Amino acid sequence: MTGRYVVFSHGLESGPWGTKISALADVARAEGFEVESVDYRGVRDPEARVTRLLAYCRACQGRLILVGSSLGGLVATASARLLRAEGLFLLAPAFYMEGHDRLRPAPPNCPVEIVHGWRDDVVPIENSVRFAREYGATLHAYDTDHRMHDRIRELTYLFEFFLARLDPLVSTLEVQEEGS
Numbered sequence: 819m820t821g822r823y824v825v826f827s828h829g830l831e832s833g834p835w836g837t838k839i840s841a842l843a844d845v846a847r848a849e850g851f852e853v854e855s856v857d858y859r860g861v862r863d864p865e866a867r868v869t870r871l872l873a874y875c876r877a878c879q880g881r882l883i884l885v886g887s888s889l890g891g892l893v894a895t896a897s898a899r900l901l902r903a904e905g906l907f908l909l910a911p912a913f914y915m916e917g918h919d920r921l922r923p924a925p926p927n928c929p930v931e932i933v934h935g936w937r938d939d940v941v942p943i944e945n946s947v948r949f950a951r952e953y954g955a956t957l958h959a960y961d962t963d964h965r966m967h968d969r970i971r972e973l974t975y976l977f978e979f980f981l982a983r984l985d986p987l988v989s990t991l992e993v994q995e996e997g998s
Contacts, residue, residue: 822881824981826855827871827890829912833859838887838909841970842977849981851883858890864921867893875901883981888912888941888964891932898926905984906930907977910938910964913945930955931980933973935962 824846826839834855835843843853856874858867871893875882883905886894891911898906905928912918932955934946943959950957958976962969 821879822851822883823875823878824851824853824883824885825871825875825878826853827867827884827886827894828855828858829888829890830862832887833857836887837967837970838965838973839885841974842885842907845974845978846883846981849978851981854878858893864889864893864896864918868896868921871897872900883907883984885909885977886911889918892918892921895926895930896921896924898928899924903928905980907980908932908946909966909973910934910941911946911949912941913949915941915945925953926955929980929984931958931976932956933958933960933966933969933976935960935964935966935969937962938964940964 828834828836828839834857839855846853856871861867882901882903884894884898884903885907887909889912891908892913894906906926911932932946932950934943936943936959946957949955960969
């Protein structure tokens with residue numbers, strides 16, 4: 819497989835084609851990306867999820883954007899450098915959470931955009947603020963909860979803009995690689 823891919827990583831208590839992922843997948847398809855969503859149901863260990871994501875993305879030859887929600891955000895971030903992802907779009911990522919101490923978010927080498935809810939009672943927004951400050955990520959905070967189902971429209975707008983912003987960056991990287 820060659821082309822442009824958006825690969826989704828869902829949260830601990832959700833599935834590969836939940837409400838947010840389905841809405842964002844429609845945006846990615848409209849922007850010309852092939853869309854995949856890894857099924858982590860039954861896999862609670864974050865490191866095992868990273869292994870699954872790395873194996874899943876082996877067949878994705880071309881441009882790769884990772885999208886992760888909650889635990890899937892931590893998994894996508896931990897995998898981004900190894901997969902040479904060109905962008906990370908994260909929804910309430912489970913950074914710095916007790917119980918996931920062995921898997922710390924690594925500094926990504928690509929643009930990162932985070933969306934988090936002020937009323938999130940699962941993953942404190944302060945964790946995303948900390949990550950954004952440490953690694954220069956863009957952070958959007960909304961008056962919503964962890965699931966963000968009342969903000970789907972905003973999420974799709976942000977994601978569409980994120981993908982559009984990556985296009986000029988990706989074109990520049992491709993020209994540099996050709997000239998090497």
